[in-house]
Amino acid sequence: MKKILITGALGQIGSELTMALRNHYKDRDIIATDIRMPSEPALRDSGPFEFLDCTDPNHITRVMQRFDIGTIYHLGALLSAVSEMKPNTAWQINVNGLYHILEAARQYKCALFFPSSIGAFGPTTPKVDTPQDTIQRPDTMYGITKVTGELLCDYYFKKFAVDTRGLRFPGLISYQTEPGGGTTDYAVEIFYEAVKHKHYTCYLRENTSLDMMYMPDALRAMVELMEADGNRLVHRNAFNVTAMSFTPAQLGREIQKHLPQFGMEYSVDPVRQGIADSWPDNLDDSAARREWGWKPKYTLEAMTKDMIARISERIGLPQEQKAR
Ligand code: AKB
DSSP states (O other): OOEEEEESTTSHHHHHHHHHHHHHOTTSOEEEEESSOOOOHHHHHSSOEEEOOTTOHHHHHHHHHHSOEEEEEEOOOOOHHHHHHOHHHHIIIIIIIHHHHHHHHHHTTOEEEEEEEGGGOOTTSOSSSBOSSOOOOOOSHHHHHHHHHHHHHHHHHHHHOOOEEEEEEOEEEOSSSOOOSOSTTHHHHHHHHHHHHSEEEESSOTTOOEEEEEHHHHHHHHHHHHHSOGGGOSSOSOEEOOSEEEOHHHHHHHHHTTOTTOEEEEOOOHHHHHHHHTSOSSBOOHHHHHHHOOOOOOOHHHHHHHHHHHHHHHTTOOGGGSOO
8 A cells, every 4th residue: 555645744734634644544654754853752653754854855755765655745834924034935845845745746656735725815816705716916925835836736737647636725723733833823822822811912903804724624624635536626726625714803702602701902913914914804615515525514613612622621721710
């Protein structure tokens, strides 16, 4: 059985995807890779781990020669806010890194998953019910690298028949690994602050609407897309997917239903607010629903309840202090 390679396996998506794939494919080796070694025992001890810097083609070749890889989940990337601070590094990792991985996928005949983002849209994109095929003129380095990635993946499918597939992820919410350097990170931070301190200062304005998804839905979306019948895929890459769309104020009100003392204030960060303002309010994901049966399970209500319960458990709050 061909093996599965994950790059960026210690990131927000990668750490959970590695464990999910190791559970899902009992008969396939999942080779987790990143530019540092794991400290988390579950991830470290549950299967092979390799050092791999995707900006160095020699690293990729070494891993591809050592393991018989059939599918690559390429998750090594910088997120939006940090890409604005380090545009050059963002290009090196998000574009050159993807290019080297695409070349490896072509040479070693692998399928490839590439995560695009709502960041691939820009200020001139229709903001409400953003269509699958629409204007994409992002004005952030992150967005530019994501559009480039979408186009490169389409090109490698058309030109070299590499089985590239991908999703445009919204903000991902998870209680296991915190994101780093994203614009939607507030939707994770808020839960930790709410459970620990009953208070959160948000860096986005209260009425900033963005698409979001709970991590279990995101993991399922990746696996379902990669397992889908390729003949049914009209788009293949860059499918709009979403599960919910909310503002910081709406999320705060939902949290208050469980933690009535929770309070919020706002101290707007102009960089992240500028990025969020250039992104859609909510996506139309009907192409994903039609072509491979996408259907989210978690609503805002269900995600909030689960996040609060899991984080309270994780930080070991005594029973009487836990949420209602
Ligand atoms: C970010 O905020 O940068 C990411 C994304 C939506 O791509 N979470």
